[in-house]
Amino acid sequence: MEREVLEFDIQFVGAGPAGLAGAIHLANLIEKHNQSITSGAPGTAIPETTIAVLEKSARVGAHGISGAVMDPRAIAELMPDWRERGCPIGSDVTSDDVMFLSSGGQFRLPFVPPALENHGNVVLSLGDLVGWLAGIAEEKGVLVATETPAASPLVENGRVIGVRTGDKGINRNGEKKPTYQPGADCHAKATVLCEGPRGTITKVLEQQLELTAGKDPQVYATGVKEIWEMPAGRVQKGRVIHTMGYPLSNDTFGGGFIYGLSDTLWSVGMVTGLDARDPTSDPHGNLQRMKTHPYVRALLEGGKPISYGAKAIPEGGWYAMPKLSADGLLLCGDSAGFLNGGRLKGIHLAIKSGMLAAETLFECLVANDFSKPRLSGYDRRVEASWAATELRSMRNFHQAFDSGLLVALPRTGFQMFVGGLDPFGDHLKGHASHERxxxxxxxHPAGKPPVPKADGVLTFDKLADVYLSGTLHDEDQPVHLKVADVNVCATQCRAEYGNPCQHFCPANVYEMVTDEGRPKRADGSPELKLQINASNCVHCKTCDIADPYQIITWVTPEGGGGPDYKKL
Incomplete structure (x- = not known):
């Protein structure tokens, strides 16, 4: 069976806020331009333009997850009538609290740090937002192709000419099934990568095209989130609570959040830095422990979780962003690190990056010139935008936490008042997450600490939460979590780090199980081997990032597989 070749003018990889905003804005610019030409303005009309958005999930929004409190600045630029058009917000923010939690008590900060002030922002579900944006894009003639994972880049003579989508119908041994269907080669004059954090194609091209040369390494956190359904009257709609301290140690970056998504829904989550020093650091476990705090327990009492998900978050800041353009290529959203760690926000920056990419591509269409110099106009647009101003103002935020929370608080406070400058310099060097x-x-010289047992009412084990994520994969396909050498897991990693993949994975994908085919060790303990439960995967990319040996590679599974997030 021959591989199909599809020709598009422009293609966006990923139907998140960046890709969909970019597609909508580009369609709007083309329509406005052609209307002006029809009305007698000088110039030439742009011929019919094919714009495609390739999305790996079964429906747009199924893989969408964020906190989420959105700054509406960018969406108001994209469509000034966003509210009138029915943008699916949960609530306007009605109150802000920042809490410092100890193991048994709490302290409310007497003021909200400027970066965490949310007056004028909205609480929403990212999945609902992108589902709505996809409908608008399709109304404008954009092709939104679900179950279409971009698996590898197509590069000729240093120019990105498109992507190859994943094959379907391959069994777990790599053999073709009767349902085999080869992926398509999707060619485009320009490809815009909006894959989210640690994107599969982005990761390959960063190395192949040297997009990260001279840049700081990106550093990540993992956000883990549950939606709790509560009895009527128990949730203050629009309430925003951020927590710091418990259950994280002083030297672990992160914190919790509780948002009133509606009058019956709490969005409850925990962010844990993947640059934690502790190899037993567990993002999912940290959320469960946070919920046992008396302050949080009281908010959730009488409710039940109805949805769960997890996602990596690019926290490196301005100096960790890769080059944003190359020959035939633009990078947007989380793929390019458009996230403000100090504000805990990225949706508005993703939308703005997509719009700036669209303006660059529109210029290319008008000039009929998609050369590398023309595409580099995107870098200049970003540099001159309010998005860059915002990101530069938080350029050293994450790095300030390298010395721990108690030192970071005054340092980040100083940064916020002087435009991002740190007391120790203007550019604090970053580090890759796994290096610390x-x-x-x-x-833990005495061995791993015990893992608290889930009670099934307030706290839940990973498998129970994975069930709430709706994740589903065809079991008879190649494992999409590629471990270069499983012997490292059974020997070196077990001895040195205690197999941290069992802890940092929020979906119980990685298990060390008894290897019945090998004799016991000298101390009488059994030999272990790695078992990969790939069907549990929620596509968060944590393993690809946090593995201390960097031998795990996340690749795209068959299209349509993965989580089916609701209200996340």
Whole structure:
């Protein structure tokens, strides 16, 4: 069976806020331009333009997850009548609290740091938002292709000419099934990567095209989130609570959030830095522990979780962003690190990046010139935008936490008042997330601490939460989590780090199980082997990021597989 070749003018990879905003804005610009030409303005009309958005999930929004409190600045630029058109917000923000939690008590900050003030912002579900945007894009003639994962880049003579989508109908042994269907080669004059954090194609092209040369390494956190359904009257719609402290140690970046999504729904989540020193650091476990705090427990009492998900978050800031353009290529959204860690926000920056990409592509269409110099206009647009101003103002935010929370608080406060400058310099060097992990014996000389048992009412184990994520994959397909050498897992990693993949994965994908085919060790303990439960995967990319040996590679599974998030 021959591989189909599809020709588009412009293609966006990923139907998140960046890709969909870019497609909508480009369609609007073309329509406005052609209307002006029809009305007698000088110039030439742009011929019919094919704009495609390729999305790996079964429906747009199924893989969409964020906190989410959105700054509406960018969406108001995209469509000034966004409210009138029915943008699916949960609520306008009605109150802000920042809480410092200890193991048994809490302290409300007497003021909200400027970066965390949310007056004028809205609480929403990212999945609902992108589902709505997809409908608008389709109304404008954009092709939104679901179950179409971009698996590999197509590069000729240093120019990105498109992407190859994933094959379907391959069994777990790599053999073709009767349902085999090869992926298509999707060619375009320009490809815009909006894959989200640690994108599969972005990761390949960053190395192949040297997009990260001279840049700081990106550093990530993992956000884990549950939606709790509460009895009527128990949720203050629009209430925003951020927490710091418990259950995280002083030297672990992160914090919690509780948002009133509606009058019956709490959005409850925890962000844990993947640059944690402790190899047993567990983002899912941290959320469960946070919920046991008396302050949080009281808010959730009488409710039940109805949805769950997890996602990596690019926290590196301005200096960790890759080059944003190359020959035939633009990068947007989380793929390019458009996230303000100090404000805990990225949706508005993703939308703005997509719009700036669209303006660059519109210029290319008018000039009929998609050369590398013309596409580099995107970099200049970003540099001159309010998005860049905002990102530069938080350029050293995450790095300030390298010395721990108590030192970071005054440092980040200083940064916020002087435009991002840190007391120790204008450019604090970053580090890759996995580089800070210490050996197990250094952190826990007496062995791993016990894992609290879930009670099934307030706290839940990973498998129970994975069920709430709706994740589903065809079991008879190649494992999409590629481990270069499983012997490292059974020997070196077990001895040095205690197999941290069992802890940092929020979906119980990685398990060390008894290897019945090998004799016991000298101390009588069994030999272990890695078992990969790929069907549990929620596509968060944590393993690809946090593995201390960097031997795990996340690749796209068959299209349509993965989580089916609701209200996340």
């Amino acid at each position: 992990m210490r050996k197990l014996a250094q952190v």
